[in-house]
Amino acid sequence: MSAVPHIHLFKRHRFKIIIGALIFWLLIGLFVFTTETIARNYFKSPALDVVEQKQYLLRWFLWLFLTPIIIALGLKINIRNSRLFWFVLIHIGLGTSLLTGEFLIEVAVIKPFAENFYLRHVDVGEIILPFLFKYFAYIITYFLIIGIVNIYVYMESLQAAELQKKELEFQLALSQLQTLRMQIHPHFLFNTHHSIIALITKKENDKAAKMLSKLSDLLRTTIEKQEAEFVPLAEEINTAELYLGIQLIRFNERFTYHKNIAPETEKCLIPYFILQPIIENAVIYGIEKTENDAFITINSDVESSRLVIEVINTGLLGHEHKGFGIGIANIKSRLQQYYGNQSAFELRQNDAHTTIATIKIPCHES
Known part of the structure; x- marks a missing residue:
């Protein structure tokens, strides 16, 4: 029989237990x-x-006094830390012991009072017989209290297990989010480093130096x-513009950048660096594959x-390119972790040979 410390519940809720016993x-x-009254009158x-x-x-006062003791016994020996056979057997023994003590107190108090009232000797049997006739009802009452206590113990244990499960799920989700965040930075650094190396190879050292500074x-x-989970949309766009500034140097400003940000959206919180994979894909699989002038536009509403x-x-969807799916999968996973079914991500191509990436999330301000 393993010990489970439910007795702390008695100490924590002793006032409620006493009030509950009194009401009961x-x-x-x-x-x-x-x-x-009904039996006598009718x-x-x-x-x-x-x-x-x-x-x-x-007897009423004795049961009122015994109830907290029974509750303490029920918390100490319960269905969570005892096998059913021993649970029943032990409580039958404990219940009988308490009832025996209760009977001895009745004898000690009632017998002298009865002798003074009846003016004769009162045999113990006269007191014990009614008690024995009602023993079964008394032991049922004992187990009724024990049963209520064990329902409470079971519900509390179930709630504790559910809280522990939720905590583990939260820790797992947090770990997965950290993994996703760590996946973004090396991917982004590799792409930017590749751009700088390309400029150096072309002996465009001034541009490479400027790009390195940015x-x-x-x-x-x-x-x-890096420790932030969410940032205002305005900050996320500022970060994206730093990256686009680097790419504008690389492409000799062959593409243009526009933004149409609704003022009411600037304070909306979004997952940090969530736009970076989209913009990287727009540059690498859109702008880079387009020989003519191109553009990137960010809209919000x-x-x-x-x-x-x-x-x-500008540019077509880049599913056929190696590595294209890494950033997109990252976005979908992070949105699912943060918002579940309240988020949506769509990547589509329209007739004008442009690619449109759309994110929809609840708008919560800082």
Whole structure:
């Protein structure tokens, strides 16, 4: 029988237990009084004499006193830390012991009072017989209290297990999110590093130096925000613009950048670096594959209390390119972790040979 510390519940809720026991036995007393009254008035049952009334009252007070003790026993030996056979057997023994003690107190108090009232010797058997006749009812009452206690213990254990499960799920989700965040940065750094190497190879050292300087600014920004889960949309776009500034140097400003950000969306919180994979894909699989002038546009608006962000760029969808799915899968996973079914991500191509990436999430402000 392993020990499970439920007894702390008794200490924590002792005032409620005492009040509950009082209310419980007041209801029992009211029920007994009502049945006795009905039996006497409607079925001609003999009225209780003074000794019997005193005995009932004493028994009521004793049960009121015993109830907290029974509750403590039920918390100490319960269905969570005992096998059913031993649970029943032990409580039958404990219940019988308590009832025996209760009977001895009745004998000690009621016997002298009865002898003074009846003016004769009262045999112990006269007191014990009614007690034995009602022993089964008393032990059922004992197990009723034990049963209520064990329902509470079971529900509390179930709630604790559910809380522990939710905590484990939260830790797992947090770990998965951290993994996704760590996946973004190496991917982004590799792509930017590749751009700088390309300029150096072409002996465009001034541009490479300028790009490296902007990369330093971008890295400083990302390091400052690396612990952030969410940032306002305005900050996320500022970070994206640092990256686009690097790419504008690389492509000799062969593409243009526009933004149409609704003022009411600037303070909406979004997962940090969620736009970066979209913009990288727009550059690598859109702009880079287009020989003519191109563009990247970021739009935002609020529709039905949801933040809608669009990244539109020249070029076709790049599913056939190796690595294209990494960033997109990352976005979908993060949105699912943060928002579940309240989020949506769509990547589509329109007739104008442009690609449109759309994110829809609840708009919560900082």
